[in-house]
Amino acid sequence: MFLQSTDRIHMPEDADAPPLITLTRGAKRYRGRPVLHDISMIVRPGTATALIGRNGSGKSTLLSILAGLLRLSSGELTYGRQGLTTGYAPEAFPGLKLTAEDYLHDMGRIAGLSRAAAVSRVSELLAIFKLGASRSHPLAGFSKGMLQKVNLIQSLLIRPQLLLLDEPMSGLDLPAQHMLTELLQELKSEGTALVFSVHEPQTVEALADAVYVLQEGRIIRTIHGAENLRTVPSVHIVYTDLPPVEQQAVMALPGVLHMLPVPDSAGAACTGLTVEQKMSDTCLQQILAAGGSIISVERLGGLSGITEWMDPKEENGSGRG
Structure with a gap:
């Protein structure tokens, strides 16, 4: 508390x-x-x-x-x-x-x-x-x-x-x-x-x-x-960044809802990926096959089509909402 x-x-x-x-x-x-x-x-x-x-x-x-x-x-x-x-x-x-x-x-x-x-x-x-x-x-x-x-x-x-x-x-x-x-x-x-x-x-x-x-x-x-707010059950996966080509291949997988850069606890560059639950195993396999490391996997209830409006912030944090 x-x-x-x-x-x-x-x-x-x-x-x-x-x-x-x-x-x-x-x-x-x-x-x-x-x-x-x-x-x-x-x-x-x-x-x-x-x-x-x-x-x-x-x-x-x-x-x-x-x-x-x-x-x-x-x-x-x-x-x-x-x-x-x-x-x-x-x-x-x-x-x-x-x-x-x-x-x-x-x-x-x-x-x-x-x-x-x-x-x-x-x-x-x-x-x-x-x-x-x-x-x-x-x-x-x-x-x-x-x-x-x-x-x-x-x-x-x-x-x-x-x-x-x-x-x-x-x-x-x-x-x-x-x-x-x-x-x-x-x-x-x-x-x-x-x-x-x-x-x-x-x-x-x-x-x-x-x-x-x-x-x-x-x-x-x-x-x-x-x-x-909740629709299709989804999974949020955090993993270490992949090379650009492999990262794009993951983003192109069916069922991917959203992708954002996120730092881990040590400040290393990582990616946060939200994907439909039914496609989470496929995403995990592709990330691992491309050499990525899985930091965390969290099950979500799914959001009602609003993730498309959540674009990432600019690197320097200067973007205004």
């Missing part, structure tokens, strides 16, 4: 509890250029909402609006509670000269924690994210994955009623991804509302109650209810 019982947020018994956020026909323009068009959505306590879309579809802009960092050009955004506690982890997080603990202590104080509470909460989260040994090191020397962990920690310093995450799995190795998924599942069960952009089908599978698919700033598809 990650949360202490004294700090739990209780999920309302009424499934139709008033929403935390209601966005009605929201639109955003930058210098006259439309970025979001006619976006409407409702976010309720204890639910997880996934924002899916190719780079540039408007996901990051929408999250910034929900976080209160950007104003709508038109439309209406209303909050269901006064003093709503919100955590927000943006996509980009810079390497600063401050140490990890100094930065997080400062963020805790800005969020309203007392010095003692900030020190206690930072220590707790650094241990959960396995950064305790690096707490006194400057952020400027951190890897992308370590910076992402600090980014996530700052969003959790106050236990949020609403948690907004922009590509939370970016840069994390597989053990850290699994740990974060478990933590988010627990927060959700305690009543925190999650809204996140994501490119990993397995994250949607594990967390989402609703999915909004964005294209060029418009919602083109919505899926409500976890049971409606």
Whole structure:
């Protein structure tokens, strides 16, 4: 368990509890250029909402609006509670000269924690994210994955009623991804509302109650209810990268749903492949025959045709959603 019982947020018994956020026909323009068009959505306590879309579809802009960092050009955004506690982890997080603990202590104080509470909460989260040994090191020397962990920690310093995450799995190795998924599942069960952009089908599978698919700033598809997300059972295979020709041959196999680059725990280049369950043995045999090593195999329930909208992030992380 990650949360202490004294700090739990209780999920309302009424499934139709008033929403935390209601966005009605929201639109955003930058210098006259439309970025979001006619976006409407409702976010309720204890639910997880996934924002899916190719780079540039408007996901990051929408999250910034929900976080209160950007104003709508038109439309209406209303909050269901006064003093709503919100955590927000943006996509980009810079390497600063401050140490990890100094930065997080400062963020805790800005969020309203007392010095003692900030020190206690930072220590707790650094241990959960396995950064305790690096707490006194400057952020400027951190890897992308370590910076992402600090980014996530700052969003959790106050236990949020609403948690907004922009590509939370970016840069994390597989053990850290699994740990974060478990933590988010627990927060959700305690009543925190999650809204996140994501490119990993397995994250949607594990967390989402609703999915909004964005294209060029418009919602083109919505899926409500976890049971409606699942279709054909599938398998997620992580393996060491193959030469380009062999990699293309695997991608061309029937039943392959999605392929993404993922680092393993040692930072080596690996591939995450989602394939229909009935074709998983064929894929495994071809990967092994081509000289690849299998890192992990995970059975999934299958996703309702949305993996085509989860394109990989750019190598340098500069692509905006």
